Amino acid sequence: MRIGQLADLLGIQTQTIRFYEKKGLLPLPARSYNGYRVYTEKHYKRLKFVCSCRAIGLSLSETRRLQDYQDNPHQPCSAVNTLIDEHIMHIRSQITSLQDLEKQLTSIRTSCTGQSKVIACTILNKIDEIESVSCNRDV
Template identity: 65%
Template sequence: MRIGQLARSVGINTQTIRFYEQQGLLPPPDRQENGYRTYTEKHGERLAFICRCRILDLSLAEIRELQRYQDDPRQPCAAINTLLDDHISHVRSQITALQELEKQLVSLRAGCSDGREVGACGVLAGIGKGSAHKQ
């Protein structure tokens, strides 16, 4: 199949496929005499795996590591569990940071009621005074 067909089958654009090829996540396809790339079902499976990993917010390095394990399936999966545990920890840190951001935004919003002119806006005043601290 050609790149457009592969892109449609997985639901991504062709530039993303080329990017994953450049990053070494997707093996290079064979080329026809006219220069068109020819992809196999294996490419589609690998690409679908990459897309599912991205939905889980795994980094390209993490995906690369998981692919190495896929390519050598006789190894114990303890390292995969460690990778996922580390990722879960990272996600939890992001959740904590987002919850703190939410508190800051709610606090800023509470500082301004509707009906004011921009010159008296509590949100702008709060941001200007530095009440929104970067975490």
């Protein structure tokens, strides 16, 4: 099958497939006589696994590690359990951080009745007073 067909089967864009190929998460396909990529059932299954890993929030490196375990199936699965346990701990940490952020935003929001002009907006003033500023998120 061609790249567009594979993309359609999984509901993703062709650029996503190329990205995973570049990252080594999907083996490079053979080429047909006219230069088109030719994907097989093996590519479909591998890509579906990658998409599933991404859907549950696993990083590319975690996904690669799980693929390595799949490629070497005669080892104990305790390493897989460890990887998933670490991911669960990371998710719990994110949940805690998001709950803290929610409390902070709720506190900021309740400080304003919406009755004043923007020039005296307590929300804007409180945001401006936040100490731990991190502008690295978008970099």
